[in-house]
Amino acid sequence: METTVDARGLSCPQPVLMTLDELKKTTAAEIVVLVDTEASKENVSRAVESQGWKVLNITEEEDSYRLEIHRG
Amino acid sequence: MKNVFVTRWGIIGVGGFIGVIAALLQYWGNPGNMGICVACFVRDITGALGLHRAGVVQYLRPEIIGFVIGSLAAALIFKEFRPRGGSAPIVRFVLGVFAMIGALVFLGCPWRAMLRLAGGDGNAILGIIGLIAGIWIGTRFLKNGYTLGRTHKFSSAAGWILPVIFAGFFLLMLLSPQSEGMAKSGVLLYSLKGPGAMHAPVIVSIVVGLIIGFIAQRSRFCTMGAFRDLILFKQIHLFSGVIALVITAFITNFFLGQFHPGFEGQPVAHTLHFWNALGMVLAGLAFALAGGCPGRQLFLSGEGDADAAIFVIGMVAGAAFSHNFGLASSPNGLGPHGIAVVVIGLAVCMVIGFTMKQRQ
Numbered sequence A: 001m002e003t004t005v006d007a008r009g010l011s012c013p014q015p016v017l018m019t020l021d022e023l024k025k026t027t028a029a030e031i032v033v034l035v036d037t038e039a040s041k042e043n044v045s046r047a048v049e050s051q052g053w054k055v056l057n058i059t060e061e062e063d064s065y066r067l068e069i070h071r072g
Numbered sequence B: 001m002k003n004v005f006v007t008r009w010g011i012i013g014v015g016g017f018i019g020v021i022a023a024l025l026q027y028w029g030n031p032g033n034m035g036i037c038v039a040c041f042v043r044d045i046t047g048a049l050g051l052h053r054a055g056v057v058q059y060l061r062p063e064i065i066g067f068v069i070g071s072l073a074a075a076l077i078f079k080e081f082r083p084r085g086g087s088a089p090i091v092r093f094v095l096g097v098f099a100m101i102g103a104l105v106f107l108g109c110p111w112r113a114m115l116r117l118a119g120g121d122g123n124a125i126l127g128i129i130g131l132i133a134g135i136w137i138g139t140r141f142l143k144n145g146y147t148l149g150r151t152h153k154f155s156s157a158a159g160w161i162l163p164v165i166f167a168g169f170f171l172l173m174l175l176s177p178q179s180e181g182m183a184k185s186g187v188l189l190y191s192l193k194g195p196g197a198m199h200a201p202v203i204v205s206i207v208v209g210l211i212i213g214f215i216a217q218r219s220r221f222c223t224m225g226a227f228r229d230l231i232l233f234k235q236i237h238l239f240s241g242v243i244a245l246v247i248t249a250f251i252t253n254f255f256l257g258q259f260h261p262g263f264e265g266q267p268v269a270h271t272l273h274f275w276n277a278l279g280m281v282l283a284g285l286a287f288a289l290a291g292g293c294p295g296r297q298l299f300l301s302g303e304g305d306a307d308a309a310i311f312v313i314g315m316v317a318g319a320a321f322s323h324n325f326g327l328a329s330s331p332n333g334l335g336p337h338g339i340a341v342v343v344i345g346l347a348v349c350m351v352i353g354f355t356m357k358q359r360q
Helices: A014-025 A038-050 B008-027 B038-048 B062-077 B089-106 B110-118 B123-143 B156-175 B202-219 B223-233 B237-256 B273-290 B294-302 B306-324 B338-355
Strands: A003-006 A030-035 A053-061 A064-071
Touching: A003 A014, A014 A030, A014 A038, A014 B123, A014 B223, A030 A038, A038 A053, A038 A064, B008 B110, B008 B202, B008 B237, B038 B062, B038 B089, B038 B110, B038 B294, B038 B306, B062 B156, B062 B202, B062 B294, B089 B123, B089 B273, B089 B294, B089 B306, B089 B338, B110 B123, B110 B223, B110 B237, B110 B273, B110 B294, B123 B223, B123 B273, B123 B338, B156 B294, B156 B306, B202 B294, B223 B237, B223 B273, B223 B294, B273 B338, B294 B306
Parallel strands: A003 A030
Antiparallel strands: A030 A064, A053 A064
């Protein structure tokens, strides 16, 4: 079961805070983050990359974005 | 399509552009070190509508209308118009009220704090220290789980309401233009003296506002987020935009002869250091708890965020209270009830910060 951070409907900086918290806790090599605004998508991408993780894939679902993030 | 505005150079370009344009707006007629001030200009709009009766600050600032409509245009073109809301609107309203009240104790929003600094006003340093302190307090709440909860998707009409209201205000202005020496035209009030009487030509103000609204929506420019992200994540992305703004505004001011270093006699400013700082602690905390500086709240309103729109309406109410109740400062010093309201505002924001948490 992959770890999913559901930050849909939350405004900045909460999606970033939730994602960074998860990165600290997790032992998994991949997590999924769900957001629903462009700004959150950009902010989460920027933040995880500064932590040495990589955004492998972004898929647009109905009214939200699914970010697949891998340990760098 | 790749959005160049969200790159490092994109945000620096946007901040730098705003800095130059703000200094030029002052050159073209806007008040001193107030080429753009979101708080002051919303306050002026409140006055133009007659919701407060401070005769020196009544003018329906087209820049603010341009911010909302420009952002709306960008959001529509790039398919980012997402009508949404329902995240603790009453709390956002109250935060908007106290953000405005705090800003008017200092006499400026974060944008103007930067422009005052770039114009040589040393008092701005105290305001900026207060702003950072207020945002820092906000980040402590965020770290401890503060949240206003999730937004919900709304149908289209809800996202259009604030842009349509503001477009309507601009239409009123076109129907009731300022006439020389008259304090009233149609239903709108126009200052005959004071900062409200100082403004760039309407066409310049609205065009500049539209351009800034457009590029700010694309770049997510935010003066509160700049410091918040620096404190929370040691991230300098948004901060680099604000620094660019200060530098280009300073250079432009310097060459236009608008740079006058000092503390005394600065335009639309007072020298009460402690209250300059504490007013901005209140504003900074309210902005941090609401998730955006006043400019960002206007841009979010343009892209359909009804919660940001509620914050904007809160700022209008805050401006009305500020001048009706004698809370706002003036170049002569604090308003008669300025101290009381800063204390009350800080207490209210702290209670909001401690109590608004996700239910487990």
